[in-house]
Amino acid sequence: EAGVxxxxxxxVIEKGQTVTLRCDPISGHDNxxxxxxxxxxxxxxxxxxxxxxxxxxxxxxxxxxxxERTGGTYSTLKVQPAELEDxxxxxxxxxxxxxxxxxxxxxxxxxxxL
Amino acid sequence: xxxxxxxxxxITVSEGASLELxxxxxxxxxxxxxxxxxSPGQGLQLLLKYFSGDTLVQGIKGFEAEFKxxxxxxNLRKPSVHxxxxxxxxxxxxxxxxxxLQFGAGTxxxxxx
Numbered sequence: 001e002a003g004v005x006x007x008x009x010x011x012v013i014e015k016g017q018t019v020t021l022r023c024d025p026i027s028g029h030d031n032x033x034x035x036x037x038x039x040x041x042x043x044x045x046x047x048x049x050x051x052x053x054x055x056x057x058x059x060x061x062x063x064x065x066x067x068e069r070t071g072g073t074y075s076t077l078k079v080q081p082a083e084l085e086d087x088x089x090x091x092x093x094x095x096x097x098x099x100x101x102x103x104x105x106x107x108x109x110x111x112x113x114l
Numbered sequence: 115x116x117x118x119x120x121x122x123x124x125i126t127v128s129e130g131a132s133l134e135l136x137x138x139x140x141x142x143x144x145x146x147x148x149x150x151x152x153s154p155g156q157g158l159q160l161l162l163k164y165f166s167g168d169t170l171v172q173g174i175k176g177f178e179a180e181f182k183x184x185x186x187x188x189n190l191r192k193p194s195v196h197x198x199x200x201x202x203x204x205x206x207x208x209x210x211x212x213x214x215l216q217f218g219a220g221t222x223x224x225x226x227x
Binding site: 003004031033035041042043044045048050055056059091093095097098099100101102103104105106107108 | 159210212216218
């Protein structure tokens with residue numbers, strides 16, 4: 001069974017540019033989560049999809065971040081326009097059920113905004 | 115506010131020695147508790163989790179954790195570390211029925227020969 005994949009692994013952009021991160025969850029996993037780790041801080045929740053619906057987006061920092069999960073398969077997280085403070089590692093995780101079901105994490109996308 | 119605390123940012127341990135990583139949580143009731151490990155270039159991998167029942171939980175790679183309600187702790191232990199255990203370890207919890215995880219700051223473990 002393939003794990004959670006994320007693309008790209010690294011992205012370096014300039015302030016004001018747009019970046020789109022992609023996450024492919026494990027097949028059959030209805031639940032998809034995005035988390036972010038800013039340097040020196042803890043990993044923080046951004047949002048949660050159940051299939052194609054946003055169940056909880058309470059962790060999204062502001063309206064420069066837009067997440068989608070069309071068709072309930074892969075998800076994208078777009079940052080537009082990017083700011084310096086958006087730099088960090090963005091993790092995606094998926095699980096079959098919600099609650100305490102095990103979340104399987106991807107390797108993360110390291111975003112650097114210059 | 116709900117929180118997860120890992121007091122140790124960095125731990126150095128000799129290969130073959132025992133390891134204990136601390137985790138404390140602050141909630142009104144017992145949350146679900148998890149330990150994840152991240153090796154360089156890898157995603158987070160679940161080591162073990164606790165929901166209820168037996169307070170000593172066995173995980174993968176020879177790790178175990180003990181839930182102590184009286185101390186609001188969920189410390190991770192390994193009797194004898196291997197060089198491959200060098201990684202960053204995260205304690206996490208959720209009380210959200212949908213699975214939103216709250217993480218501690220992480221503990222970086224360095225293993226010396």
